[in-house]
Amino acid sequence: MGSASHVDRVLAAVEAATDELVDFTSDLIRVPTVNPPGDAYEDCARLIGERLAACDFEVEYHAAEGRPEHTAAHPRLNVVGLRRGRALRPAVHLNGHFDVVPAGSGWTLDPFGGIVKDARVYGRGSCDMKAGIAAAVYAAEAIRRAGVELNGSVEISGTVDEESGGFAGVAWLSHHKRLSADRQDFVIIPEPLNVDRICIGHRGVYWFEVTTRGRIGHGSMPFLGVSAIEHMGVILDRIRRELLPVLAARTTAVPVVPDGARHATLNINGIVGGQPVDGIQTPCVADFCRTVFDRRFLLEEGFDATKSEIQQVLERAAAETPQLAYELRDLMIVQPVRTPEGSPLVASLERGIKHVLGRQAQQIASPGTYDHKHVDRIAGIRNCVAYGPGILDLAHQPDEWCGIDDLVNSTKVLAMSILELTRSM
Numbered sequence: 001m002g003s004a005s006h007v008d009r010v011l012a013a014v015e016a017a018t019d020e021l022v023d024f025t026s027d028l029i030r031v032p033t034v035n036p037p038g039d040a041y042e043d044c045a046r047l048i049g050e051r052l053a054a055c056d057f058e059v060e061y062h063a064a065e066g067r068p069e070h071t072a073a074h075p076r077l078n079v080v081g082l083r084r085g086r087a088l089r090p091a092v093h094l095n096g097h098f099d100v101v102p103a104g105s106g107w108t109l110d111p112f113g114g115i116v117k118d119a120r121v122y123g124r125g126s127c128d129m130k131a132g133i134a135a136a137v138y139a140a141e142a143i144r145r146a147g148v149e150l151n152g153s154v155e156i157s158g159t160v161d162e163e164s165g166g167f168a169g170v171a172w173l174s175h176h177k178r179l180s181a182d183r184q185d186f187v188i189i190p191e192p193l194n195v196d197r198i199c200i201g202h203r204g205v206y207w208f209e210v211t212t213r214g215r216i217g218h219g220s221m222p223f224l225g226v227s228a229i230e231h232m233g234v235i236l237d238r239i240r241r242e243l244l245p246v247l248a249a250r251t252t253a254v255p256v257v258p259d260g261a262r263h264a265t266l267n268i269n270g271i272v273g274g275q276p277v278d279g280i281q282t283p284c285v286a287d288f289c290r291t292v293f294d295r296r297f298l299l300e301e302g303f304d305a306t307k308s309e310i311q312q313v314l315e316r317a318a319a320e321t322p323q324l325a326y327e328l329r330d331l332m333i334v335q336p337v338r339t340p341e342g343s344p345l346v347a348s349l350e351r352g353i354k355h356v357l358g359r360q361a362q363q364i365a366s367p368g369t370y371d372h373k374h375v376d377r378i379a380g381i382r383n384c385v386a387y388g389p390g391i392l393d394l395a396h397q398p399d400e401w402c403g404i405d406d407l408v409n410s411t412k413v414l415a416m417s418i419l420e421l422t423r424s425m
């Protein structure tokens with residue numbers, strides 16, 4: 001049997017499964033897996049597990065034992081399915097998170113109705129990323145229905161909590177060696193990044209908190225106290241004048257989209273100081289002020305230089321301002337990741353996109369972080385990308401949707417990639 005006919009039969013099987021693909025996406029949307037707090041995870045894990053079992057996968061469930069967020073009220077349950085081919089390796093693993101962010105306001109239809117209208121599937125999590133999970137399942141299923149036996153194995157996992165860091169999900173599976181370079185060769189995460197774009201990584205994240213400490217005094221005689229808020233103002237002003245222009249001038253060679261995110265950035269998440277402004281006020285000089293920052297750093301910058309640059313700004317502010325006292329505390333550090341140049345995983349998806357969509361794939365990197373980091377840094381699997389159905393800009397928006405054409409096309413691309421990576425075509 002020639003390879004071309006393998007591919008043709010598999011693509012025809014995807015096409016023939018369109019209604020099932022759409023129905024399964026709708027079914028997944030109807031399970032309101034809202035995070036926070038992590039609702040209905042068990043129902044969703046079982047729904048995916050039952051479908052995988054029906055598609056001839058060996059199915060395992062992994063509760064995130066040991067994680068504080070894994071509670072009786074909100075159990076963190078992950079599901080992994082394995083379908084063996086002639087051999088276990090090469091092993092291709094497709095991972096999708098099934099948690100969704102809260103619906104929020106502004107919807108014109110039921111966010112958890114799984115409504116299909118105008119050739120789109122609507123609902124919270126439709127593109128991010130229940131369509132991606134359905135695409136993964138039916139990519140593997142189309143190969144089976146086409147009667148093609150793989151030379152390697154394919155796995156599909158549905159995991160929790162990506163939207164809140166993935167610690168009970170992909171990180172947990174990686175720490176427990178269920179995801180590991182010893183078991184899998186390639187990982188594809190079908191996040192919605194547009195059907196012709198392959199995401200090869202993301203920038204790093206450094207969340208930190210700066211606290212300034214002053215001395216309380218009577219508000220009518222502020223000169224007798226030390227204002228922590230004024231000192232925070234000094235720090236913010238220095239950051240604005242000394243740091244932000246430097247960050248804006250730094251550009252990564254990694255193709256982050258949108259263009260603005262190709263630079264190093266700094267956002268102020270929140271600030272609090274002195275008395276609560278909604279309460280009864282008394283005349284006092286503020287003796288503390290706290291600010292939380294979100295610094296996104298480039299692969300080329302690295303974490304150590306990123307942190308030390310911030311420390312230097314703080315030290316200069318303290319050295320040049322009498323009585324300015326501050327503390328710096330790390331809140332979260334995520335290292336940047338990048339799929340290796342020349343990865344066969346990227347090449348296989350590029351070929352699939354060319355074949356199915358008739359156009360050149362674009363390699364991009366994500367402005368924000370996703371589960372790639374755990375796959376790379378904990379599981380040690382370098383050949384990892386995100387590729388899946390749906391438009392990136394619609395994620396987390398009201399009236400989120402995924403086009404059925406995207407869903408079908410990305411399923412075809414994923415199926416071709418599985419065939420190629422397991423050397424079955």
Ligand SMILES: [Zn+2]
Nearest residue numbers: 128129162191
């Ligand atoms: Zn997502």
